Amino acid sequence: MAQGTGWWRSAVVYQVYPRSFADSDGDGIGDLNGITSRLDHLARLGVDVVWLSPVYASPQADNGYDISDYQAIDPAFGTLADFDRLLAEVHARGMKLVMDLVVNHTSDQHAWFVESRSSKDNPKRDWYWWRPAREGFEAGRPGAEPTNWASFFSGPSWTLDEATGEYYLHLFDRRQPDLNWENPEVRQAVHEMMRWWLDRGVDGFRMDVINLIAKDPALPDGALTGTAGLGDGYPHYGTRERVHDFLQEMHREVFAGREGLLTVGEMPGVTWDQARRFTDPARREVDMVFQFEHVSLDHGPGGKFDPRPLDLRALKASLGRWQTALAEVGWNSLYWNNHDQPRVVSRFGDDGGYWRESATALATVLHLHRGTPYVYQGEELGMTNAPFPSIDDLRDVESLNHYREAVAGGVDPEVVMAGLRAMGRDNARTPVQWDAGPHAGFTTGEPWLPVNPNHTRINAEAQYDDPNSVFHHYRRLVELRHTRPVVALGDFRMLLPDHPHLYCYERALDDARLLVLANLGADEQDVELEPGWEAEHVVLANTDRARVKAGRAVLGPWEALVLER
Structure with missing residues (x-):
C-alpha cells in the first residue's frame, strides 16, 4: 500500500472549463460569476476540489493556455474581485479550488516576451529560447529553423522574428513561446507568481505540460518523423532528468510549509516508472501526474485524428499496469475526460441505444480504481460528442491547423472531418447543458461554440429528480469514495x-x-x-x-x- 495519508486520496476533483461552463452576462462566453452561480451543482454532486482551467489575461490563441498576464483575470471572464468571490463561495461549500498553471510557455503578448523580442541584448532575451538560423541557411528559408522539431500543433516548432532575425521556440502554437527554465530569473518570477496566488487563498495547481520545461540546452535535432522533414524533439525536452531539479526547487520555494494543497503535473509521454519518481512523497515534487497512455490506445497509424476501435484488453493492461506500478510508491490520477479529450461516452461507450448504461458503466469502472478521480464538466450528465457539420463550426487551434495541413496534403476533407468529429478537442468544449431551453441554459446570448443539439434530452435539470440518471450515479460513486476506505486505500x-x-x-x-x-x-x-x-x-x-x-x-x-x- 502506498505510504502517506494525503487528503486527496479520498477526494474527487471536478474540472471547470470556464469559457463553456456558465455565462452570467449574455455575451456567449462563460465567466467567473457564471461558475459561482452554479456551485450548488458541484456541491450536490459531492466533489471536493474545483480545478479551474485558465482564467488569466490572454489573447485566447489557445483558449487561455496562452497567458499574457499571470496576475490578471481576462476581462472575458470577469475581474479579480469576481475571482475572490468565487474562491470564497467554493470554500464556503467545503471545497477547494485549484488553478491551472501554464508555465512551459507564455503568450507572445506577455510583457516578458515583448521585452525579450525587442532586441538581442535585452535583459529578458534569455528568458525564452532564441537561436539564429541553421548554419549554412538563410533565415526564413525552408529548413533554416535551428532544429527540426515538430510542433504539437502542426508545422515546425520555430518561428522567425523578422525584427531581430532570429527564431524563437514554441512547442505549441507560434503565439505560445517557450520559457527558458534554465534561466534562474525565470524560475524566480514563476515562483513569485505562484506564491501570490497561494497567498490569495487558492489550494494548489494543475501544471500544464510541466514535464516539457527542461529542454536540452544543446537543442539537437530529433529523429525524422516523415512529416515534411520534421523530427521528433521529445527525447530532448520531454521528461528529462533536469525536470526533477526544477520541481524539487519549486516545492521548496513555493509549497513547503503550506498545508492542504494539491499539486498535479500534466505530463505527456510520462511512463509509470517515471511517474513513481514524480509522485514519491519522499522526493517532494508533485502529488500525482496526468498520464496519456490509456487515452492513446485508440489512436491509429495516422495519430489521434485517425482513430481505431478500442481493444478493451489493451485498456485493462494499461490501467492495470499503472495500478500495480504505483501501489507501493506514488499515486494515480484517474480520468476519461478533460478539455483536451473527446467525450468518453461517445469514444469508448455507446452514445446511441445504450447511452445511459454505457456512461454509468464507464464511470463505475474508472472511479473505483485506486487513485484520485477527475470529473470533467458535463461528464456527470453523460454529455456526448457534437455533430459539427463543417470545419466552420470548429474553434480549436489544433483542429484547425490539422485540417489545413491534411487537406493541403491531399486528404479528402470529409475524411479529415470524420477524425475531428471523433477526436477533436471542441467536443469537450461545447457549452454545459443545464436545461432543455435555448442554448441549454448556458447563455442568453449567442454561445461562442454551438450547443450540442441533444441538450433537449441530456441536461442537468432533467436528471436532478431522476434517481436513475447519470448525474445520480456519479453522485453515488463520489459517496462511495468518501465513505469506504477500501475505495481510497x-x-x-x-x-x-x-x-x-x-x-x-x-x-x-x-x-x-x-x-x-x-x-x-x-x-x-x-x-x-x-x-x-x-x-x-x-x-x-x-x-x-x-x-x-x-x-x-x-x-x-x-x-x-x-x-x-
Missing part, C-alpha cells in the same frame, strides 16, 4: 485481464473487499464469482436488473455492478 487486483468485453477487478483493505463487475459491450455476459459473493452484497448498480446468484453474475449490455462484503 485498498489494494487492486485485476480479474479476467484477457476477456474482450468484461472489465472486472477487486479492491481489498484489511477485512473489507469490493468487487467491481462491468460489461463494456452490447452482448450479455456471464461472470463466474468466487464463493461468498451473493446478491445481498450489491451496493451499486447502473440498472435495476442485477442478477447475482449461485456463484455467478449475469450482466446485460453495459451493465455494471459493485459488490461489497
Whole structure:
C-alpha cells in the first residue's frame, strides 16, 4: 500500500472549463460569476476540489493556455474581485479550488516576451529560447529553423522574428513561446507568481505540460518523423532528468510549509516508472501526474485524428499496469475526460441505444480504481460528442491547423472531418447543458461554440429528480469514495485481464473487499464469482436488473455492478 495519508486520496476533483461552463452576462462566453452561480451543482454532486482551467489575461490563441498576464483575470471572464468571490463561495461549500498553471510557455503578448523580442541584448532575451538560423541557411528559408522539431500543433516548432532575425521556440502554437527554465530569473518570477496566488487563498495547481520545461540546452535535432522533414524533439525536452531539479526547487520555494494543497503535473509521454519518481512523497515534487497512455490506445497509424476501435484488453493492461506500478510508491490520477479529450461516452461507450448504461458503466469502472478521480464538466450528465457539420463550426487551434495541413496534403476533407468529429478537442468544449431551453441554459446570448443539439434530452435539470440518471450515479460513486476506505486505500487486483468485453477487478483493505463487475459491450455476459459473493452484497448498480446468484453474475449490455462484503 502506498505510504502517506494525503487528503486527496479520498477526494474527487471536478474540472471547470470556464469559457463553456456558465455565462452570467449574455455575451456567449462563460465567466467567473457564471461558475459561482452554479456551485450548488458541484456541491450536490459531492466533489471536493474545483480545478479551474485558465482564467488569466490572454489573447485566447489557445483558449487561455496562452497567458499574457499571470496576475490578471481576462476581462472575458470577469475581474479579480469576481475571482475572490468565487474562491470564497467554493470554500464556503467545503471545497477547494485549484488553478491551472501554464508555465512551459507564455503568450507572445506577455510583457516578458515583448521585452525579450525587442532586441538581442535585452535583459529578458534569455528568458525564452532564441537561436539564429541553421548554419549554412538563410533565415526564413525552408529548413533554416535551428532544429527540426515538430510542433504539437502542426508545422515546425520555430518561428522567425523578422525584427531581430532570429527564431524563437514554441512547442505549441507560434503565439505560445517557450520559457527558458534554465534561466534562474525565470524560475524566480514563476515562483513569485505562484506564491501570490497561494497567498490569495487558492489550494494548489494543475501544471500544464510541466514535464516539457527542461529542454536540452544543446537543442539537437530529433529523429525524422516523415512529416515534411520534421523530427521528433521529445527525447530532448520531454521528461528529462533536469525536470526533477526544477520541481524539487519549486516545492521548496513555493509549497513547503503550506498545508492542504494539491499539486498535479500534466505530463505527456510520462511512463509509470517515471511517474513513481514524480509522485514519491519522499522526493517532494508533485502529488500525482496526468498520464496519456490509456487515452492513446485508440489512436491509429495516422495519430489521434485517425482513430481505431478500442481493444478493451489493451485498456485493462494499461490501467492495470499503472495500478500495480504505483501501489507501493506514488499515486494515480484517474480520468476519461478533460478539455483536451473527446467525450468518453461517445469514444469508448455507446452514445446511441445504450447511452445511459454505457456512461454509468464507464464511470463505475474508472472511479473505483485506486487513485484520485477527475470529473470533467458535463461528464456527470453523460454529455456526448457534437455533430459539427463543417470545419466552420470548429474553434480549436489544433483542429484547425490539422485540417489545413491534411487537406493541403491531399486528404479528402470529409475524411479529415470524420477524425475531428471523433477526436477533436471542441467536443469537450461545447457549452454545459443545464436545461432543455435555448442554448441549454448556458447563455442568453449567442454561445461562442454551438450547443450540442441533444441538450433537449441530456441536461442537468432533467436528471436532478431522476434517481436513475447519470448525474445520480456519479453522485453515488463520489459517496462511495468518501465513505469506504477500501475505495481510497485498498489494494487492486485485476480479474479476467484477457476477456474482450468484461472489465472486472477487486479492491481489498484489511477485512473489507469490493468487487467491481462491468460489461463494456452490447452482448450479455456471464461472470463466474468466487464463493461468498451473493446478491445481498450489491451496493451499486447502473440498472435495476442485477442478477447475482449461485456463484455467478449475469450482466446485460453495459451493465455494471459493485459488490461489497
